[in-house]
Amino acid sequence: MIDVQHLHKTYRVRSGGLLRGHTRELQAVRDVSFTVQAGEVVGYLGPNGAGKSTTIKVLTGLLVPDGGAVTVGGLVPWRERRRHVARLGAVFGQRTTLWWDLPVRDSLELLRHVYRVPSARFRENLGRFTDLLDLGPFLDTPARSLSLGQRMRADLAAALLHDPALLFLDEPTVGLDVVARERIREFVGVVNREQGVTVLLTTHDLTDVQRLARRVMIIDHGTLLFDGALATLQERFGGARELQVDYEIPPADPRIAGLDLLHADGARVRYAFAGAAAVPIARVTAHAPVRDLAVLEPDIEATVRRIYEGGLLRPTLP
Structure with a gap:
């Protein structure tokens, strides 16, 4: 076309x-x-x-x-x-x-x-x-x-x-x-x-x-x-993905090896993991009983802003 x-x-x-x-x-x-x-x-x-x-x-x-x-x-x-x-x-x-x-x-x-x-x-x-x-x-x-x-x-x-x-x-x-x-x-x-x-x-x-x-x-x-x-x-440019986990009860220690702990509020905990990596469901469910979980993808606006402001795709100008 x-x-x-x-x-x-x-x-x-x-x-x-x-x-x-x-x-x-x-x-x-x-x-x-x-x-x-x-x-x-x-x-x-x-x-x-x-x-x-x-x-x-x-x-x-x-x-x-x-x-x-x-x-x-x-x-x-x-x-x-x-x-x-x-x-x-x-x-x-x-x-x-x-x-x-x-x-x-x-x-x-x-x-x-x-x-x-x-x-x-x-x-x-x-x-x-x-x-x-x-x-x-x-x-x-x-x-x-x-x-x-x-x-x-x-x-x-x-x-x-x-x-x-x-x-x-x-x-x-x-x-x-x-x-x-x-x-x-x-x-x-x-x-x-x-x-x-x-x-x-x-x-x-x-x-x-x-x-x-x-x-x-x-x-x-x-x-x-x-x-x-x-x-x-x-x-390529979106950064880490997030995993939001709702545990059955608040875990005594929400930290999990290989995941970055972002925020813990009672039974709800948010982790970050590499964008290209598989969702680490088995690792999370083995840590403590899970009621629900959701994968949060990087925000597209934040991604494009990061590209512009950081010059991640900056051209080589003559």
């Missing part, structure tokens, strides 16, 4: 005033290569200014790169824009495709004509999206009167109205309450599973990534630093 090879993009930034200013070059993306297969959901992560937005703008055809080869669904995005945009959907958290003063229903009807969606297909999609996203209560409300959560759900419906094969999501849950975030995640999961829509997701809310993506790419300073399974990222 997406094939990116040796992508380069440099911006020329002028600073210092009109008369005595100077121009410097800023490499937004440098030698980035990756592929995304049809039906994948991929999280594209990185701090602000890392190169995520530049990559997305190239993939959508908004920017022409300075070097490299890019195809999306077999098309070069900036050369075949009309055919290209007809096959993709995009939702950007800070922008809307809805007409500000029109009811949501009218905006969707206008988009039906823009994308030449047949009437029967439009009615079918609108009915399904109304059920999945609970659009009914605000279909006849102008976009300017919608809450942020309602607008995002309407924008998702607008982005998928024409059955695109590829969906770009940029911060789709930013600023939303818990209920709205969950509804959007469930909807994206459904269209991926049932329709095979390929999804490229950029977000700072890493719960979105955990819920939707099995694969992540991390970019920083314009360089792709990691491309692989989310589980692999956790295993």
Whole structure:
């Protein structure tokens, strides 16, 4: 679905005033290569200014790169824009495709004509999206009167109205309450599973990534630093896993050889053990009678923060 090879993009930034200013070059993306297969959901992560937005703008055809080869669904995005945009959907958290003063229903009807969606297909999609996203209560409300959560759900419906094969999501849950975030995640999961829509997701809310993506790419300073399974990222950089044990009675000595004791509160004790190691259930149950136990995986947000702050994937810059 997406094939990116040796992508380069440099911006020329002028600073210092009109008369005595100077121009410097800023490499937004440098030698980035990756592929995304049809039906994948991929999280594209990185701090602000890392190169995520530049990559997305190239993939959508908004920017022409300075070097490299890019195809999306077999098309070069900036050369075949009309055919290209007809096959993709995009939702950007800070922008809307809805007409500000029109009811949501009218905006969707206008988009039906823009994308030449047949009437029967439009009615079918609108009915399904109304059920999945609970659009009914605000279909006849102008976009300017919608809450942020309602607008995002309407924008998702607008982005998928024409059955695109590829969906770009940029911060789709930013600023939303818990209920709205969950509804959007469930909807994206459904269209991926049932329709095979390929999804490229950029977000700072890493719960979105955990819920939707099995694969992540991390970019920083314009360089792709990691491309692989989310589980692999956790295993390499997530640190210790935790084992929470509820004993039948508080153990006289909660310490167990080979496990790091983190906290003991009566019969509930938490241990840490190496992320790649097998869960040491036999060792724990042999120590004292156990009522219940749970394995707590490393928090994905803490993992990514550790990568950024510690420079664990820091590129070697020229």
